[in-house]
Amino acid sequence: MWRQSWRDSVRGSKTVKDVTAAIIPGIANIIIVAVSTAVATAIKDYTNKLVSNSAEKQRSCLLSRFDNDRLEQSEIFGIEEEPDEDEDIIQAKVIEVAADIGVKIEANDISIAYRLGREGGQGRPVLVRFCHRKNRNAVLNKKKELKKKQKKIYINEDLTPLRAAMLKIVKEQATVRNVTTRDGKIIAWLIDRERPVDINTPDDLHKVGITSPDWKRLKLDYLIQ
Numbered sequence: 120m121w122r123q124s125w126r127d128s129v130r131g132s133k134t135v136k137d138v139t140a141a142i143i144p145g146i147a148n149i150i151i152v153a154v155s156t157a158v159a160t161a162i163k164d165y166t167n168k169l170v171s172n173s174a175e176k177q178r179s180c181l182l183s184r185f186d187n188d189r190l191e192q193s194e195i196f197g198i199e200e201e202p203d204e205d206e207d208i209i210q211a212k213v214i215e216v217a218a219d220i221g222v223k224i225e226a227n228d229i230s231i232a233y234r235l236g237r238e239g240g241q242g243r244p245v246l247v248r249f250c251h252r253k254n255r256n257a258v259l260n261k262k263k264e265l266k267k268k269q270k271k272i273y274i275n276e277d278l279t280p281l282r283a284a285m286l287k288i289v290k291e292q293a294t295v296r297n298v299t300t301r302d303g304k305i306i307a308w309l310i311d312r313e314r315p316v317d318i319n320t321p322d323d324l325h326k327v328g329i330t331s332p333d334w335k336r337l338k339l340d341y342l343i344q
Contacts, residue, residue, distance in 0.1 A: 186279060189276070189277045189278070189279070189303065190252055190255070190302060190303075191230070191248055191249050191250070191251070191252050191255055192246060192247060192248045192249070192255065192276075192277035193246075193247050193249070193255050193258060193259060193274055193275065193276060193277060194235070194244045194245070194246055194247075194274070194275050194276070194277050195213065195216060195244060195245045195247060195272065195273070195274050196242070196244045196272065196273040196274075196275070197242075197270070197271045197272035197273055198212050198213070198216065198244075198245050198272060199212075200234065200241075200242070200243060206231070206232060206233060207226075209232045209233060209234070209245055210226055210229050210232045211226075212245070213229060213232050213245060213247050214226065214229075216265075216272060216274075217258050219264075219265070219268070219270070220258070220261040220262065220264035220265060221261055221264065222254075222257045222258050222261050224249075224254060224257075224258070227250070228249060228250055228251065228254045229247060229248070229249060229250065230248040230249060230250050231247075231248045232245055232246070232247045232248070233245070233246060234246075246277060258274060259274060259276065262274040275300070276300045276301075276302075276303065278300065278303060279303070280338070281321075281337060281338075281339070282300070282303055282305065284336065284337050284338070285305060285318065285321060285324065285337070286298065286300060286305055288324065288329070288332075288333070288336070288337075289305055289307050289318060289324070289327055292307075292327045292328055292329070293310075294309050294310055294311070294327055294328045295307050295308070295309060295310070295327055296308050296309065296310050304317055304318070304319055305317070305318040305319070306318075307326070307327055309327065321334070321337055321339065
């Protein structure tokens with residue numbers, strides 16, 4: 120009788136062994152699939168995060184970009200244009216404008232000066248590139264003297280098209296009482312605030328009450344598509 124019990128026990132052991140042998144590969148496959156899926160998901164999430172961060176950095180770089188070459192340049196509006204005027208004549212007119220506001224500029228302080236826009240246009244501004252930034256800054260710092268003398272000549276920084284569009288939008292806001300630019304950065308004084316606010320990108324326009332920038336007007340609508 121004990122032999123029969125022993126045989127039954129052996130048979131039972133073989134059955135458990137067989138079942139275990141059949142189950143383990145299945146469990147292993149489930150674990151492999153689960154781990155592979157988790158790893159693939161983690162890699163995908165990490166890749167998406169890298170792409171997102173890269174896109175955000177590119178967007179931020181694009182929106183805040185300011186060409187350093189422009190820091191030596193200014194635009195002057197209102198200088199009377201003559202037929203067939205050459206660069207020397209334009210330079211002489213720039214020097215005259217500078218002298219009128221108390222800034223001494225000589226011909227060798229100007230790298231280049233020329234009219235913007237197509238020839239034959241009316242009231243074309245002059246783009247001046249100074250040899251040194253200090254000369255440009257000296258002219259910009261005294262440009263208010265033109266208003267005091269009731270001169271219809273205006274001197275501005277040479278802004279990128281994006282900054283120029285942003286400046287125009289800021290000037291249109293009822294909450295803004297005064298606005299200027301400094302090294303490409305827009306500085307606005309609000310009616311209800313004493314300290315000015317700095318605007319460097321379209322995202323900063325909320326500081327003057329614009330909750331959603333007009334991306335189409337800024338020619339950046341492709342960024343939100």
